[in-house]
Amino acid sequence: MNRKRKLQQLLKSLVQPLTAVLIGLLTGAVAISLVGASVLETYKVMWDGAFGNFYFVTATFARATPIILIGLGLAIAFRAGVFNMGAEGQMVLGAVSAALAALYVPGSGIIKILAALAAGFLAGGLWSLLAGWMETRFKVQLLISTLLLNYVAVLFAGYLVSHPFQDKSGSAALAQTPMIDQVAWLPKLFPGMSVHMGFVIAIVLAIILFIILRFTSAGYEVRMLGYNPFFAEYGGINKIKVLLYSMFFSGGIAGLAGTVEVLGSQYRYVEGSLTVPGYAWTGLMAALLANSNPLGTAVASILLAALQTGAMGMERNTEVPLEIASVIQGVLILFVTAKITMNWWKVKKKGRDIHGAA
């Protein structure tokens, strides 16, 4: 009985995202037909590009890694009821700090890695905390301030790698740091494949966060704050403290996203390497798609990453342009919070609402 209810609830919570995915794919189909390609074949090529063989699967996982971490970070903030739009800046600052830590902290590989992880986490976390502090202390709207801080962070990171810490070794003066010593690289999971240890870190973190949010008192406080801050305060939850912690971890994990990209795949901070692929926005979408459930966020991130790697495969093998993926993603998110529900359910719910109000 109880299990049946639970299953029903699970199914009900999946209806919304699945409908959105369907509408997204339908829109994609329309766009594909517009350029005159076969819809089914194109989607087949996309699927193969994402999951076609072991190599592509690992490539998808590699791409998903920063997206999962960003999504997890944002999920914490969303759960606490704050709209952190600053993942991009937090990630970039994390990445550049991690790169510098790995370059300049003396010691063995493991020490460098740990220092880089700590630096990345702290940089992202503190940057995010700044926005949280401005909100709680001066009521500067977080939604807007995080957005603005993105520009500042990205420009500042750009300054660091084009002036004081620029890699001068190459002939062309690119805006990037020198390469990190190989001992401080995060190991690849399989030789010759792009997926690295960061993916494991991301998945483990997803599980940990799921447990914390679901079963611990800290998680309860975060959730209640997000549901109704007045209720939280009334019940003795320290609103400001929980909000600041949430923002710190939210930004910190976004910083980790940048960190593992640097340590696991770029081996240096290259300007634009994290912002151009739109990891931050994709992570945001993953968190929204999964309604800020950490495990769901991980799954959604992998799916969105698959959409992107699939689209790259599609571009290699067909005439259909890569941007189909952004179109599908955009439509998907557009409809993910939309109330597309079946009629019977609506009527039933309405009846209950009125009963409650009467």
Add this chain to the structure above:
Amino acid sequence: MELLDLSFFTSAIRMISPILLAALGGALCARVGIFNVGLEGLILAGAFSAIVGNYYSGSVLVAVLTGALGSVLVSLLFGLAAIRLKANPIVAGIAINFLVLGLTTFGLRAIFDVKGAFYDKNMEGLPKLDIPVIEGIPVVGKLLSGHSPLVYIAFLAAILLYIFFYRTVTGFRVLAVGKNEAAARSLGLKVTLLQYGAIVACGILCGLAGAQLSLGQVTMFTEGMTAGRGFIALVAMMLGQSHPIGIVGSSLLFGLMDALSIRLQGFSMPTQFTAMLPYIITIFAMFFLKDRGADSQLSGQQSSR
């Protein structure tokens, strides 16, 4: 080169028009209770469709109109999600930004078969309007005359919007919807219609903003050419408290900052720091926003869902 000369101010005036137009559009949405984060996407849609219109018709007027139309269509899609389907407006707005970025890049490939940017030397840009009397006045003439028509339209739109809000019945009702939607509904006001009206008007304004971007200076379209202007417009809107005159003020501030950051590059400052300036100043400006709480409910910070 002097830091602040006349051309500095004329360039500032030129730069504010897209921000001003879009911010006014955003204000209309805010006034009917919809926080529109999708301004960036709407401007981009306008910029792209203006170029498409220009390319196929060869007429600047048609180009501006198609720009507005393209933006209106996207705007309606946003309205469909946010009003009809009751999606979270912030999420829908973010989606719109992403969607339009994808659609325009896709369009560049599908229509013009190019990547990154499209330029055609046969395309004609917006004309410069010389205003008869003012043109003759020494300093003021240079400052105020010789801009594209859309620059003047932007300022005109602000004045019209002011009159609309505070002198007309429909404007009064629009304000009512934003203040208390439930009450407006219970009075039998056509809330949904007013909301769609505001969203369409916002689309037109953002479309014009986009047209100014793609036809105003160099007649071309580049991928993501809005470069965050939609978000700046959003901030300008909040800084101006969704009041048309306030928005003119805050847009002027951004225009000046923008122009200043470009000008400062000539003074051997790292470009990153000059480019940062508008954002940092905006953050500081937000500290002094009075009545900051009023809009915070609007933006639905309470919960992401």
Add this chain to the structure above:
Amino acid sequence: MTYVLEMKEMTKKYGEFLANDKISIHLKKGEVLAIVGENGAGKTTLMRMLYGLEQPTSGEIILNGRNVKFSGPLDAIENGIGMVHQHFMLFSDFTVTENIVIGHEPKRNGFFNRKAAAEKVKELSDQYKINVNPLKKAGDCSIGEQQRIEILKVLYQGADIIILDEPTAVLTPLEVEELLKTIEFLALQGKSIILITHKLPEVMKVADQITVLRNGRVTGNVLKQHTDVEQLATLMVGRELQKLTQRVQLDGEPLLVVDNLTIGGKEEKPILDDLSLTVHRGEIVGIAGVSGNGQSELILAITGLRKIDNGSIRLGETILDGTSVANRRSAGLAHIPEDRYLWGAAKEATVEETGLMGYYRKKTFNQSSFIRLNGFRELLKGWIDRFEIKTPSLDEKSGNLSGGNLQKLIVARELGFETDFLIAAEPTRGVDIGAMEYIHEAIIEKRNNGDGVLLVSSELTEILTLSDRIAVMYEGKIVDILNRKEATEEKLSVLMAGGN
């Protein structure tokens, strides 16, 4: 016999749920019809159908002999039906005039003519002897004034039939008197009034005809001269009301001691002005007062939800002022908040999560910061049994519970802390009589156990029924404290209005 309005066999189904079951009412010109019933009896649904906000499943509405169907409020308004909602539908930033004319604004050359509007409002206000200041901001008006704006609005819209939904719930006794006079005057002028309420004494004062609803059905339709309060109450509840548990005489030591509490206001007048108050063990102290005289702030100050400018708050031996909400709660303070949806619960949270607030910190349910849900569920089920809280499951969203059931959950949670001291603010607002009896019982029981209770309520009957002593608040001060024996509704009304 001609009726201006008849509703015949009105039925409304929401899925399985039958909100209205063949309800019929009729109304003559110049008549006052009272529709009475508990919360959930179907009064609101019936009126929403009349006002076009809901479509009936079956049944017909006959207006002035014509069969009508309203697709929305606009239809109803155009047909001369006006509604004064329980929660005022006002724009606080707009002026009184703007609030009244909205929807039918006078124009000149296409522009909004605010001057003509103000003149019209003045005229209307004189004609019906309803006093307002046309140029004041609605947000600056008192509750009574706001209600007058609402009444003028429906008159301005040309209503001949005026629905008043629980109009007296928010008013002071004096304002109630005034409203009842206005209702009588309007009826005299030929307006027909439908009064939705559960307050029977008022019904007996102004109504000509009374229709009683229970569980979506009509249980009685009587003329005023043929009935009395007791009969109406029985028709409403379907059974006799219980007598409350006897109170045991207790002489406890001081428990809550508030000294010289001051909270400054935005302008010159402080919100709380050097207020001192003591609640003893085994005592219920009721705070009477017109809402907005500092009662809410007093509660927030004691519970730690609002900063104070001066004074001290002590609970037993513990100093409360300056400490956190959590500290105060663990020092022995429980709190039934005045607004259950704002403070008392989170609509999105499950019943279990709403119940868990505060308990998740207790050692019994918290094992090295992992919440022991199984243990807590037993406790929660106990509450649900004891208070007969109706919920489909523990996973139901709190917002889906009816107001009364959610209130019972909150009351159960706060009583469950078994603290020495309880603040009960509007503990029975918007709950039905059955739930009200439960809650009153529980509060008296707590008092009889030797705990202290501070009761704040806008219902004088509630204050008079429960309190051992009654403190009257006016403009941030306690103007008088009366003993249970000497307090009467009349005395309190005078004190609440600032008199002696």
